[in-house]
Amino acid sequence: MVIAEFDNDSTFNPDDFLRNVSVDNVIFGYHDKELRVLLQLPLTFDKWTLTGGYIKRTETIEEAAHRIAYSRTGLNNLFLQQFRSFGTPTRISYNQFDLEKVNKLIGAEATANAWMFDYFVSVGFYTLTEFSLVEVKKGGYDEVCKWWPINELPSLIFDHQHIIDEALRALRMHISFFPIGYELLPEKFTLPEIHSLYETILGKSLDYRNFQKRLIATGILIKLNETRSIGAHRSPFLYKFDVAKYEEGLKSGVALAF
Amino acid sequence: MVIAEFDNDSTFNPDDFLRNVSVDNVIFGYHDKELRVLLQLPLTFDKWTLTGGYIKRTETIEEAAHRIAYSRTGLNNLFLQQFRSFGTPTRISYNQFDLEKVNKLIGAEATANAWMFDYFVSVGFYTLTEFSLVEVKKGGYDEVCKWWPINELPSLIFDHQHIIDEALRALRMHISFFPIGYELLPEKFTLPEIHSLYETILGKSLDYRNFQKRLIATGILIKLNETRSIGAHRSPFLYKFDVAKYEEGLKSGVALAF
DNA sequence: TGAATAGTGTCTTTAAGACAGTATATC
DNA sequence: GATATACTGTCTTAAAGACACTATTCA
Numbered sequence A, B: 001m002v003i004a005e006f007d008n009d010s011t012f013n014p015d016d017f018l019r020n021v022s023v024d025n026v027i028f029g030y031h032d033k034e035l036r037v038l039l040q041l042p043l044t045f046d047k048w049t050l051t052g053g054y055i056k057r058t059e060t061i062e063e064a065a066h067r068i069a070y071s072r073t074g075l076n077n078l079f080l081q082q083f084r085s086f087g088t089p090t091r092i093s094y095n096q097f098d099l100e101k102v103n104k105l106i107g108a109e110a111t112a113n114a115w116m117f118d119y120f121v122s123v124g125f126y127t128l129t130e131f132s133l134v135e136v137k138k139g140g141y142d143e144v145c146k147w148w149p150i151n152e153l154p155s156l157i158f159d160h161q162h163i164i165d166e167a168l169r170a171l172r173m174h175i176s177f178f179p180i181g182y183e184l185l186p187e188k189f190t191l192p193e194i195h196s197l198y199e200t201i202l203g204k205s206l207d208y209r210n211f212q213k214r215l216i217a218t219g220i221l222i223k224l225n226e227t228r229s230i231g232a233h234r235s236p237f238l239y240k241f242d243v244a245k246y247e248e249g250l251k252s253g254v255a256l257a258f
Numbered sequence C: 001t002g003a004a005t006a007g008t009g010t011c012t013t014t015a016a017g018a019c020a021g022t023a024t025a026t027c
Numbered sequence D: 001g002a003t004a005t006a007c008t009g010t011c012t013t014a015a016a017g018a019c020a021c022t023a024t025t026c027a
Helices: A061-073 A100-104 A160-174 A190-202 A208-218 A243-250 B059-073 B099-106 B160-174 B191-204 B208-218 B243-252
Strands: A017-031 A034-042 A049-056 A081-086 A119-128 A143-147 A221-227 A237-241 B017-031 B033-043 B051-057 B081-086 B119-132 B142-149 B221-227 B235-239
Touching: A017 A160, A017 A190, A017 B017, A034 A190, A034 A243, A034 B191, A049 A061, A049 A160, A061 A119, A081 A160, A081 B051, A100 A143, A119 B119, A143 B033, A143 B059, A143 B243, A160 A190, A190 A208, A190 A237, A208 A221, A208 B119, A208 B160, A221 B119, A237 A243, B017 B160, B017 B191, B051 B059, B051 B160, B059 B081, B059 B119, B081 B160, B160 B191, B160 B243, B191 B235, B208 B221
Parallel strands: A017 A119, B017 B119
Antiparallel strands: A017 A034, A017 A049, A034 A049, A034 A143, A081 A119, A221 A237, B017 B033, B017 B051, B033 B051, B033 B142, B081 B119, B221 B235
């Protein structure tokens, strides 16, 4: 629930958007055994927020989620997954806004019943991407937009901490039934790399031998006849995804009960 | 997305409700090996709809779902489960309304941009109840409200068939991980009864011996020293739920991979 | 040759799935 | 005793989980 739309549209008009519904994206980023979330610090708050926004009258909620994600990451083929909606009259609280800053932005005196302080039901989406390659673009009304390690999140506005918790729960459930990694790993990757990926997302260690057995058994991996040189150590073999089987797994599920 | 609120409130004022968000309840009913859905035929359509409604500015989306479910079933302790939200600009289509009837109801000429024809994002909830004991109450603006067998649904308005399909998918996934039956079976029930319940909901047959083994293994059942007389047949034993373990299972899940 | 990482195999336990004959209640 | 339903047990197979040693790279 933020004013991301202002960014590319200087003639922002609330009437072009749905009232009382918004989208919040929980964008998880993975890199080098670390899981982060993309958060922004709007000028109108002194707390961080998810990258969210309003829904245009001409677009679906999924399109809105993609547009908002694109506006921050420049990525337009993210696998955005709806996981829950959040609706409580008190979730958006008037007094968490910095009214002085709001007034300056609006160029007028904001009253307590201004549309932006209204009760918004937020539809939550999450996604997962490789964050080291993403060029984060802050919105015109944000001070900063950056990746925060999942275990060291700053103080968040409204119920955004709760939304992140729920998104992480959904993500962790999701990866027991569907393959992940295609957007997160280089085209050719090693088993230790994908092993670390799963461990990081699940937040627990997985026996490497059993992990390998199960992952191979899904049939989504193709072992290559190349190795990666990693210094004074044995060189691990490279693998790539069998894209057809990976896609198939995304649809009908894959047995990986972690 | 219907005008259920009119029912108990003759002074219905759209300003008391959120714009552009609604709730749709998929109320599944079970009785005697049959699964049904509660649908209503509003005066303003010639197609059937889910029992849905708008969200008051003073209530959470969950409270709205409960209020709406109560208004049709008289039940107020339903286990309503949010499963997805639906938002497409075209999902509510103006020309599926019977304008003549709408005008008569409103007492004025409805224009194409009236609030009720607007783009509504609908938050979907489902629940499951024993339908033979429910006294269905139709809304003041409905012609009928009744249970339809899941396999013989009438023609539904908007995307309501799709919402039902998604709800059923969620329900079937749900019962592989969580116990069901407490609200659906009499306090004392037999194994063949709960077996039929699972078969009906899943829409497939389950080997009785394996089913029993797994269900007993969950520990949520208590075998009683009584039997039920069912005529010229062997009398099955009665069971009841171990409520504490059942509740526990609702929280942390139960292994029942069907 | 030592340090760090990659790779591999077996055993045990548990669960899933297929399958058929005996027991009981009433007419 | 005929009929309809309830009840029970075993075998096979597959998957999960625990566990420890060998192989490779290069400084």
